[in-house]
Amino acid sequence: MRSPTPQLDRVSAPSDMKALTDAELRILADELREEVIETVATTGGHLGSSLGVVELTVALHAVFDTPRDKVIWDVGHQCYPHKILTGRRHKMHTLRQEGGLSGFTKRSESEFDPFGAAHSSTSISAALGFTVARDMGEATGDAIAVIGDGSISAGMAYEAMNNAGAMGRRMFVILNDNEMSIAPPVGAMSRYMSGLTEFANGTLAALPGPLRDHARRARQLVTGAVEEQSTLFENLGFQYIGPIDGHDMGQLLGVLRAARTRATGPVLIHCCTVKGKGYAPAEAASDSYHGVGKFDPVTGIQAKSKPNAPSYTEIFGKALTEEARRDPKIVAITAAMPGGTGLDIFAKTHPNRMFDVGIAEQHGVTFAAGVAAGGLKPFVAIYSSFLQRGYDQIVHDVALQNLPVRFAIDRAGLVGADGATHAGAFDIGYLVALPNMVVMAASDEAELVHMVATAAAYDDGPIAFRYPRGEGEGVTLPERGVPLEIGKGVIVRQGFDVAILSFGAHLGESQRAADLIEAQGLTVTVADARFAKPLDKALINQLARKHRVLITVEQGSRGGFGSMVLDHLANEGWLDKTLAVRTVNLPDRFIDQAAPDAMYADAGMTAGDIAATALQAAQLQRVKVTDFKD
Ligand SMILES: Cc1ncc(C[n+]2csc(CCOP(=O)(O)OP(=O)(O)O)c2C)c(N)n1
Ligand SMILES: CC(=O)[C@@H](O)[C@H](O)COP(=O)(O)O
Numbered sequence: 369m370r371s372p373t374p375q376l377d378r379v380s381a382p383s384d385m386k387a388l389t390d391a392e393l394r395i396l397a398d399e400l401r402e403e404v405i406e407t408v409a410t411t412g413g414h415l416g417s418s419l420g421v422v423e424l425t426v427a428l429h430a431v432f433d434t435p436r437d438k439v440i441w442d443v444g445h446q447c448y449p450h451k452i453l454t455g456r457r458h459k460m461h462t463l464r465q466e467g468g469l470s471g472f473t474k475r476s477e478s479e480f481d482p483f484g485a486a487h488s489s490t491s492i493s494a495a496l497g498f499t500v501a502r503d504m505g506e507a508t509g510d511a512i513a514v515i516g517d518g519s520i521s522a523g524m525a526y527e528a529m530n531n532a533g534a535m536g537r538r539m540f541v542i543l544n545d546n547e548m549s550i551a552p553p554v555g556a557m558s559r560y561m562s563g564l565t566e567f568a569n570g571t572l573a574a575l576p577g578p579l580r581d582h583a584r585r586a587r588q589l590v591t592g593a594v595e596e597q598s599t600l601f602e603n604l605g606f607q608y609i610g611p612i613d614g615h616d617m618g619q620l621l622g623v624l625r626a627a628r629t630r631a632t633g634p635v636l637i638h639c640c641t642v643k644g645k646g647y648a649p650a651e652a653a654s655d656s657y658h659g660v661g662k663f664d665p666v667t668g669i670q671a672k673s674k675p676n677a678p679s680y681t682e683i684f685g686k687a688l689t690e691e692a693r694r695d696p697k698i699v700a701i702t703a704a705m706p707g708g709t710g711l712d713i714f715a716k717t718h719p720n721r722m723f724d725v726g727i728a729e730q731h732g733v734t735f736a737a738g739v740a741a742g743g744l745k746p747f748v749a750i751y752s753s754f755l756q757r758g759y760d761q762i763v764h765d766v767a768l769q770n771l772p773v774r775f776a777i778d779r780a781g782l783v784g785a786d787g788a789t790h791a792g793a794f795d796i797g798y799l800v801a802l803p804n805m806v807v808m809a810a811s812d813e814a815e816l817v818h819m820v821a822t823a824a825a826y827d828d829g830p831i832a833f834r835y836p837r838g839e840g841e842g843v844t845l846p847e848r849g850v851p852l853e854i855g856k857g858v859i860v861r862q863g864f865d866v867a868i869l870s871f872g873a874h875l876g877e878s879q880r881a882a883d884l885i886e887a888q889g890l891t892v893t894v895a896d897a898r899f900a901k902p903l904d905k906a907l908i909n910q911l912a913r914k915h916r917v918l919i920t921v922e923q924g925s926r927g928g929f930g931s932m933v934l935d936h937l938a939n940e941g942w943l944d945k946t947l948a949v950r951t952v953n954l955p956d957r958f959i960d961q962a963a964p965d966a967m968y969a970d971a972g973m974t975a976g977d978i979a980a981t982a983l984q985a986a987q988l989q990r991v992k993v994t995d996f997k998d
């Protein structure tokens with residue numbers, strides 16, 4: 369039974385909070401925390417981060433004038449308390465589900481979400497943008513970026529502070545320091561912030577009153593900074609306040625009120641919080657319940673559905689571990705996602721050969737380029753959507769120099785509850801455009817093992833292989849990966865009328881489509897292209913020659929594999945003949961969250977859609993097969 373929530377019931381918008389006393393705001397925070405736990409227990413989601421900012425959320429909305437003032441949550445995975453306080457409480461049961469609330473901030477969802485997010489480290493840049501708009505007369509108030517200690521490891525945050533500090537305009541950055549990223553945070557900045565916190569928690573707190581006045585100077589001793597400017601943030605031009613206890617409503621309200629009243633330039637408030645705060649199972653868990661499935665709120669035990677097969681991620685982690693046993697030059701690189709990419713598996717066996725660079729995809733790619741130039745064999749494992757961050761680095765540092773960096777691209781295709789921001793939609797298109805790049809996609813987990821071996825064996829330049837989120841097809845795995853012939857696909861089913869050329873993990877769906885087409889009396893060839901670059905031109909020519917209809921299928925956007933095939937067919941003159949060609953890929957729009965199958969249905973990519981496309985093309989195909997067969 370849910371506990372009563374008298375204060376929360378009074379708040380349907382942040383303006384209602386203005387009538388609450390500080391004591392009532394404290395109670396509101398307690399009720400809000402319970403509400404977040406109860407809600408996420410039924411939906412799953414990013415629980416730990418949201419629990420860590422409950423007091424901060426209440427304090428921000430109590431002190432600032434939202435939505436005129438803009439609270440910009442970095443990543444946005446901690447925004448559940450914010451959603452509850454900003455008129456979306458009644459929809460929280462739809463969180464991260466089809467047709468429901470997004471798990472992140474989203475401009476189209478609420479005027480209280482001034483800036484959409486889900487990829488990290490954008491908030492300070494966006495806040496500075498709002499600040500300039502305000503100063504140039506737009507009807508917008510103060511901008512407040514809330515950024516975590518993990519997210520502030522990315523270069524973009526420093527580019528923004530560099531710019532904001534020099535501009536000197538009034539804006540606020542709240543550094544939400546819970547000493548956690550998804551995994552324990554890495555890097556010198558993280559160490560630096562821990563230094564600030566430890567000093568504040570220990571030495572500073574222990575000082576008698578008068579001596580605290582000298583804390584600023586004392587902190588200089590800890591941070592190594594000189595003169596007046598003591599912290600890095602101050603050196604960048606921010607007024608630095610903190611560290612403060614982000615669960616102490618008294619401190620939070622006091623500091624925010626003072627900052628709001630007095631600030632004339634950029635202010636950074638260093639706020640220490642606990643990820644998973646106030647929920648024992650989360651506080652005790654090694655991942656602080658960063659992302660959870662549905663769970664029992666009393667015990668915290670998550671309802672894990674039993675997988676039918678190991679995940680692609682796990683297979684990748686194990687396959688790379690095995691390759692690295694045989695090849696001491698192999699090293700692995702992750703950008704703050706050791707668990708998500710399966711490199712935690714690799715690190716158990718090869719701890720000194722795994723490098724977590726923090727949330728720093730751009731750096732990770734160029735670091736890999738340097739590692740490759742230095743003579744090692746780097747595998748950079750990054751989710752497709754996050755790799756977008758490192759695109760110029762792929763072009764300029766890797767492809768242009770033809771360095772043998774291996775890109776393991778996880779979360780290719782549609783990913784489910786994280787929605788459009790995390791969809792691995794574009795990597796095929798942006799990689800096939802690059803000279804020197806080899807691009808593969810695994811149609812099942814056995815193929816993935818072979819692709820890991822292929823990448824390990826390939827030294828001629830950059831090579832990428834993509835694979836989806838979640839469990840594999842359940843196929844038998846080879847004992848050992850065998851390098852594939854570069855640029856060669858394989859026919860997996862032979863027919864004569866329709867050819868389906870699939871690139872990647874929609875091969876199963878293509879086979880099901882073939883069954884549906886054959887039920888209509890046509891025979892179908894299904895081929896696994898394996899490579900989008902180099903294309904298997906001989907295979908494509910063969911399919912074009914021997915079939916009336918050719919359909920390409922891929923879990924990616926337009927401009928990818930299908931476009932490569934079309935390009936080839938057009939230039940070889942096949943389109944001047946009588947072949948009907950269709951491309952099945954993601955449509956030219958973003959697809960909102962739902963179960964992956966439902967998202968592919970939304971995209972028009974089910975077996976039924978593929979079959980319908982083929983049958984319609986065959987119907988329109990008026991010329992007999994013999995007219996253009998050799
Ligand atoms: C560009 C990018 N890389 C990686 C991620 C995956 N990711 C989401 S949250 C997160 C950790 C963020 O840590 P922090 O900012 O400290 O927030 P916390 O989870 O501790 O609340 C990571 C790595 C992402 N969202 N965006
Ligand atoms: C917020 C964020 O970017 C990550 O937490 C992401 O949701 C993880 O996704 P996976 O569950 O696919 O690892």
Ligand SMILES: [Mg+2]
Binds near residue numbers: 548
């Ligand atoms: Mg953190």
